[in-house]
Amino acid sequence: MKHIFEFDPNKCCACSACMIGCMDQNDIDLSDETCFRKTFHNEIEQKDGDVYFAYLSVACMHCADAPCIEACPVGCIRKDPETGFTIYDNTNCIGCRSCAMACPFGAPRYRKSDGKMVKCDGCNTRVKNGLQPACVRACSFGALTCVTEEEYQASGSDKACSALIDSLGLRRK
Amino acid sequence: MKRFAIIGSGCAAYHAAKAIRERDKEAQIHIYSDNDLGPYNPMLTTYFVKGAIPYGALFPFGSREEIQSRLDLCWHPNCPAAGLDPEQKAIRLGDGTEEAFDGIVIATGASAVMPPIPGLDLPGVFKMRTAQDAVELKERLESGTIKSALVIGASWVGIKVVEDMVEHQVPCTLVDGAKWMFFVAAFEETARRAQKDLEAKGVQVACEQMLDHIEALPGGGLCAVMQNGRRFEADTVAVCIGVRMNVGFLRDSGIAMNRGVLVDAHMRTNYEGIYAAGDCCEAIDIQSGAPRNIGVWANAGRQGDVAGANLAGVPMEFDANILANLAHYLDYDFISIGDVSACKETDQVYGYEDERYYIRAVRSPEAIKCINMIGSADSNGIVRNIFIKSIKEPKAGLDVPAVCQLQRNGFPDSFIEFLGGISVD
Numbered sequence: 267m268k269h270i271f272e273f274d275p276n277k278c279c280a281c282s283a284c285m286i287g288c289m290d291q292n293d294i295d296l297s298d299e300t301c302f303r304k305t306f307h308n309e310i311e312q313k314d315g316d317v318y319f320a321y322l323s324v325a326c327m328h329c330a331d332a333p334c335i336e337a338c339p340v341g342c343i344r345k346d347p348e349t350g351f352t353i354y355d356n357t358n359c360i361g362c363r364s365c366a367m368a369c370p371f372g373a374p375r376y377r378k379s380d381g382k383m384v385k386c387d388g389c390n391t392r393v394k395n396g397l398q399p400a401c402v403r404a405c406s407f408g409a410l411t412c413v414t415e416e417e418y419q420a421s422g423s424d425k426a427c428s429a430l431i432d433s434l435g436l437r438r439k
Numbered sequence: 440m441k442r443f444a445i446i447g448s449g450c451a452a453y454h455a456a457k458a459i460r461e462r463d464k465e466a467q468i469h470i471y472s473d474n475d476l477g478p479y480n481p482m483l484t485t486y487f488v489k490g491a492i493p494y495g496a497l498f499p500f501g502s503r504e505e506i507q508s509r510l511d512l513c514w515h516p517n518c519p520a521a522g523l524d525p526e527q528k529a530i531r532l533g534d535g536t537e538e539a540f541d542g543i544v545i546a547t548g549a550s551a552v553m554p555p556i557p558g559l560d561l562p563g564v565f566k567m568r569t570a571q572d573a574v575e576l577k578e579r580l581e582s583g584t585i586k587s588a589l590v591i592g593a594s595w596v597g598i599k600v601v602e603d604m605v606e607h608q609v610p611c612t613l614v615d616g617a618k619w620m621f622f623v624a625a626f627e628e629t630a631r632r633a634q635k636d637l638e639a640k641g642v643q644v645a646c647e648q649m650l651d652h653i654e655a656l657p658g659g660g661l662c663a664v665m666q667n668g669r670r671f672e673a674d675t676v677a678v679c680i681g682v683r684m685n686v687g688f689l690r691d692s693g694i695a696m697n698r699g700v701l702v703d704a705h706m707r708t709n710y711e712g713i714y715a716a717g718d719c720c721e722a723i724d725i726q727s728g729a730p731r732n733i734g735v736w737a738n739a740g741r742q743g744d745v746a747g748a749n750l751a752g753v754p755m756e757f758d759a760n761i762l763a764n765l766a767h768y769l770d771y772d773f774i775s776i777g778d779v780s781a782c783k784e785t786d787q788v789y790g791y792e793d794e795r796y797y798i799r800a801v802r803s804p805e806a807i808k809c810i811n812m813i814g815s816a817d818s819n820g821i822v823r824n825i826f827i828k829s830i831k832e833p834k835a836g837l838d839v840p841a842v843c844q845l846q847r848n849g850f851p852d853s854f855i856e857f858l859g860g861i862s863v864d
Contacts, residue, residue, distance in 0.1 A: 306843035313836055313860075320839045336454075336740035339480045340492065341499030358496040360486045362767050363816040367774065368737055370824030372817060372844050 268350035268415040269393055271328060271402075271427040277409035278321040280307035287404030288325070291389060298379050302326065302386035303401050323410055325401065326373040326386035327427040328352045337368035342383070350415070350428075351388030359383050371430075388412075441466045443750060444530055444538065446520045447546035447685075448472035450480065450736055451717025451743035453500050455544040458747025460510045466751070468512050469540070471530060473519035473547075476570060477503035482736055484573035485599035488580065489606050497570050520547075523692045525710035542712040542750040545700055546743060547685035549718035549734060551596075553678060558653030563661050564676045567596050576600075579675070580607045588612070589663055589673035591650055593620040595766055597679035601642055602768040612643040612671055614663070616680075619646055624764040624775035626782075626799050628790070629811040633773055636813075640769050645669070684719045684732065697721055699732045704756040706746040714750055716742035722760045725830055726778055726808075733760055761830070763823055772816045776826045777809035789857045795849055800857060806833060807858065818848045825858050836860050 389399035522531035551568035619630035717739035721730035837860030
C-alpha cells in the first residue's frame, strides 16, 4: 500500500520535534552527519517588500517520479513498490554527489566517515510494520502526516510532498 | 505485435527498452549491440580502478542475461548496425542483411577520442571509457609497474584518472591544451583556483600544452612531446581529451545530424518512428534553445525513457536539458551550471569566497547565464533547480524552501539575491 507524506505549513511552528524523532530513529551522530529532516523558521523578505514568516519541515519528498533514481550512476536508489518511498542501498555508493545535483530539495546527505550518501527512507521499515514514520509520530501539531494513497485521494488534500516536484516545472511532460 | 529495434546497449538503450516494455507487454524489442556486455556506466570506470566498487557494480541494471530475461528482449550481441534506412525503418547489419521495424531508437553512445597523433598506439598509452579500459588500468596499477603518470586532458574523465593515480601514490602530471582547466565549464578565475588546489595535493598541472606526439624512451618509459617543444616524461600516459558520438553509421542516411543526431523534445529525429537518446544525440538545450549534446548519465536515462514511451505511443517530453558539469575528486567538488561561453563582458559578475564556498557567477538583467561553485555539493541540486526555474519562469524568483535551505547551508544573502530572491533574517 503506497504511502504519502503530507505537510501543512499552517500547522508547523518549526519546533523541531520531527528532527529529534528522525535523529533518534536513525541513530544520527551529529558529530559526523546531519539530520535527514530539517526545520526552518526564517523571515523571508519578498520582492514586493512583504515579509513571509516561513515555518517548514523538510526532508526527502519521496517524489512520485524521483530524479535522484536515474541520476545515481550505480543504481543505489529505487522505489519501494510496497510503500512508494524512495529508498536506497548505499553499498556501492561512490559518493559522487550526482543524486544531490538532481534533487531540487537538497535531500541526499553525505556521511563523512565513509563518504556515502544517506537520506530519509520514509522510515520504510516502521511503515511496513504498521507504524508511523518517526517524524510524523513526533509532530504534535499534525503538520506532518503520512497516509495511504487511498486515504490521501479520499481526503481531497493537495499537500502531498511527493507532488511538490511537479510545481517546480522541472519534470518531463 | 509490434517490432521495435534499439541500436546500442548503454544507459539510454536500457531505459528505452524498459519504457517500451512497461507500456507494451507483447512487443518484440531487439537490441543491436557492438559488445557482449550489459549496459555499463563509463563514469564508473575510474571508481572501479580506485577500488571503490567491484567489477559487477559497473553494470547498474544487472548483467545482459538478467536484463534480457527481465524485459524479454531479443539481444544481438556483437552485432552493431552498419547502416540505417529511415524511410523503411530498416537497420542494415554488418553482413549486409536488412531488418525492418515499426520503430527504432538510436542509442549508440559515444567513444573516447584517440586522434591520429603519432605514438598513441605505444604500450603504456591508454584511454578511459570502457569496462575493459578500466580492468587493464587497474591491473597495471595494482601490479606496481606504474611509477609515474601523465594525464592528457583536464576533462571530467581526466581528473578522475588523476585521482586514481594519486590514490595509488603514483606521481602525476595533468596537461591540457586549453588556456585553463575545465575550459568548457569554468571561468578562468575558478579554474585558476581549482588548479592551485590541485597542485596543493601534489599534482603538477600545465595548461596550453598541445600534444604533438608521444615517443618511447630508450631506457623505457614514454615522453609526450608538445607542439611548443615541452617534454613530459612518464611511464604511462592517459589520453582523456573527450568523446566522439557514435554516429558514423548514419552518414548519408538522411538522418539530420550535427555532431550528433538532432532530436526534438520528444527525442524524435527528422523521420517518423525514428528516435535517438543519450550520448549520441543533441537535444534542445533550454538555455540557448539550440541543440546540444549534454552527455551525462541522468540525461541518457531520461532521454531513453522519453524515446521509449513515445515509441510505445505514450507522448512524453524531455525538457530540462541544461549544461551541468559536476567534478568530484580528491575530496573536492566543483560544479558548473549553465553555459560559460554565453557570458559577455557587459554581464553582471558575482563573486564570493569563504572557508566553505567559492562562487563565481554571471548573469544579464534577464537571466542567469553560468554559475561555478566549489564546495557546494549538498546544495547543488537546489541551485540547479533555481537555475532551471529562472529560465522557464524568469519573473518567478526563488521559492521559500529554497531560500531557507540556502540560508541554512551558509550561502550569503548576496548570492540569494543574485539568484533572484531577496532575503533578510
